[in-house]
Amino acid sequence: MDTLRTFLNSLAPDEQDRFAADCGTSLGYIRKCISGGGRFSAALCIAIERKARTAQPDLIVRCEDLRPDLLDDWLYMRNSGCAEVDSAQGISTPITAGEMA
Template identity: 45%
Template sequence: MNELRLYLNSLSQDEQKAFASQCGTTIGYLRKALSKNHELGPALCVLIESASSKAVTRKHLHPGDWNSIWPELKAA
């Protein structure tokens, strides 16, 4: 999740809001999840990976279990 925090911090406030909107959520939700170290749902992780142009990957967001959630990534 640290990668997501770093990515968000690299964006302006307006860019953060736009990014969160692209992911179907709010910057408030993302910040709260980061501060509480909550695991993000698989669908949101896919959207984050896409909206960040893979700067933040599903593997970053689920380091311990990405291979069971997205087995197709094992080949990549």
């Protein structure tokens, strides 16, 4: 969660709100989860990782850090062939249906 906190704090307040909205949630809910008062859904973890990587590729926010209790699931998804590995950053990116065609 520290990486997500660092990422959010690097954004201007209006950018923080936009980021949360782009992820399909509110900034208040993200802050609540960071402080331990809530838990991100798996889908929201994926949206946060994807949007944060797009916004700031050098600061990696990972699903594994947001929901470590789902570590086995994240590892399965990253290693199942449904993701491509970005070897430069050591992270995986889900492959969309259009990319598979």
